[in-house]
Amino acid sequence: METKQNPFIQKLLVVANVFASQKHILAIRDSFITLMPATIIASFWVLVNNLLLSPTNGVLKNVPWLTNLSAIGGQVYNATLGVFAILIAFLIGYNLATSYKDRDPLFAGIFSVIAFFIMLPATLKVTATNQKTVEVGAIFSQNEVSATGMFLAIIVGLIGTTLLCKFNTKKRLVIKMPDAVPPAIANSFNVLIPAFLVSTILGIVEYVCVTLLNSNVPDLIVKFFQAPLIGSFQSIFGILLYVFLSNLLWAFGLHGTFILGSIAEPVLLTAIQQNMDALKSGHALPNIVTKPFIDCFGWMGGGGVMICLVIAILIGSKREDYQAIGKVGALPSLFNVSEPIMFGLPVVFNPLLGIPLIVAPIVTVAIGYFATAVGLVARTSVLIPWTTPPIISGYLATNGDIRASILQVVLIIIGTLIYLPFVRLANREKPLN
Known part of the structure; x- marks a missing residue:
């Protein structure tokens, strides 16, 4: 015997299902699930390095040759959580393009990484051992490409991939190659103009932030988006609302x-x-x-x-x-x-x-x-x-x-x-x- 469901419950279920099946939400969720093995591997080494091999408070701190092995875990961390933002940018681009049924989701993943790096500052301020601060070009800090830079990777990955997929559907923006051209080469030319347009748009956004706002995109993301979100979760009311x-x-x-x-x-x-x-x-x-x-x-x-x-x-x-x-x-x-x-x-x-x-x-x-x-x-x-x-x-x-x-x-x-x-x-x- 079927029971009639409460109208409020029905509406709640509809809203929740729509939210859970939304393309961009699914792309983020599936990307994190894909990266779960990498986070577990990194977590293992972080645990070993801090609990066992730390030269200051590790269980094996009195065995120098063992504490030196923490360099192994450090390298594994650098290659996993240390580049987490890059990995998540690629997967979001790939998964979102797949849900859009884009012709080349693999390139969409690559382009998402490109879009992420377009938004990173061209120079980095580095403090030398003499406490003098200098600007260095063509380098990126782990603070930008690790989990700390994840918000920027997610936002830019979603926006860049969405624009790319939308532009890819415009026939006027597709360079048609003769049938004799191998498919791999033809696909590369098909996405050339859309990728050029989107990368130019993102480059202009980054330039405007630097020249008019005297800031950069990562700093703006942290200030107006990341910090408030983290702050809300750090309050007792914010975290209890999430749990509820x-x-x-x-x-x-x-x-x-x-x-x-x-x-x-x-x-x-x-x-x-x-x-x-x-x-x-x-x-x-x-x-x-x-x-x-x-x-x-x-x-x-x-x-x-x-x-x-x-x-x-x-x-x-x-x-x-x-x-x-x-x-x-x-x-x-x-x-x-x-x-x-x-x-x-x-x-x-x-x-x-x-x-x-x-x-x-x-x-x-x-x-x-x-x-x-x-x-x-x-x-x-x-x-x-x-x-x-x-x-x-x-x-x-x-x-x-x-x-x-x-x-x-x-x-x-x-x-x-x-x-x-x-x-x-x-x-x-x-x-x-």
Whole structure:
């Protein structure tokens, strides 16, 4: 028997689905997913270098020949997260052009990287050892091409690729070559005029910023876009709003982390990059909220701190269906995969379990935020894989602070206590056939 859905829920689902399937949003999301192996590799070496091989506070700091091996991890980092903006620019161009069904998505990816570099300053101010600042040309700093420069890469990649794809559809801008010309050469000429026009437009924009505004595009992006976004996520209200919306979407059967991740991922990755840079230079870590912070304190067991629901089911559920699904979903939840429980019970479209699904992560993130703000636990400074099990993840993400693991245990207990009354209420419901 079908139940009539609430009109508000229907409208919310429509809006969420439209947002999640939008070309530009999908291009950002798919690009981050593609780069996940690279971020995990970089995260591993950042962890090893800081936790084990650091000559100042590493576990092996008294073994010089081992600490010297940190150069290996440094090189791997430079080739992964150190050029993250370049990689993300290419993938956004490629994925967006593919969704536009452009004739040459590979060149679109290459052109997206070109567009990114067009917007970077032609000279760089460098401070020498004698404290004298000089301008040097034809070099780029890691600050521009790493995750810190990711916002510029995303914005320029989206704009440049969109213009290129639109111009590619104009037949007047296509140079038609004779049929005898090999296809590879013909395709190169086909995109020549559109690429020339778009690169010229972007070059003019960069020139105007430098000459009329006495600034450059990266600085303007940071000032008017990146800094406000990061600042909003660093406030308790901003991060709790994000957590609320993510789990509200989960309650209606939509992958909230994926849908909102296109907005949140660049912000949270930039925040952890800033913390990592500060740790490397010996400065105080600037950000509380980062990607590993959310993974450690908001997504334990997956969306809705699902590991707490699993424990609550194993403790308080008398329903055979809940017990069976809880046991099946226990192992995935240890690695922060929530789908078996989320759709198996189900939790989605379940008014009873939907309440703690939204409330529990808000509580755990709020406690984690205040505990970090007052210094009870260290700020996150290591980008760990999101599949790292709870308790271990807190220790690793905070560069070896055992207090973060203890806090995770406390938060799991609190989350379980939030879920437990609702699980016991579900005992009165009739199991689904």
